[in-house]
Amino acid sequence: MFYLHTKIELIEVGYEISDNKNYKRSLSEKNQMLKAEFLNLKSPDRIERLALKRGLIYPSQKDILYSGNKRDLSANSGSDE
Structure with missing residues (x-):
């Protein structure tokens, strides 16, 4: 009787492992799709x-306004004041 119970438990655990592997594979595929979509959405060309x-x-x-120190502005613009 104990042997039969152990065998049934082993089979159930085997099914659970198989289900979890399939679920993991499904999540990995979805993750890859989401990563590709993310890269597409943040593409500078698309934006x-x-x-x-x-x-x-x-x-x-x-139209461009600068803020900061006057020396910094003249250094950035390339002109000497």
Whole structure:
């Protein structure tokens, strides 16, 4: 009787291991799909395309405002004041 019970337990554990392996494989596949989707969504080309589609434009030089120390600004602009 004990042998039969042990054998049944072993079979049930075997099925559980198999189910868990399948579940792990499924999660790994989903993880790979999500990683690929994430890389696509954060792509600079995609973001630029969406921004332009929504009417965003590149700023002209006069639209750019700098903040900080006056010496830092002259060093960044390449002109000597």
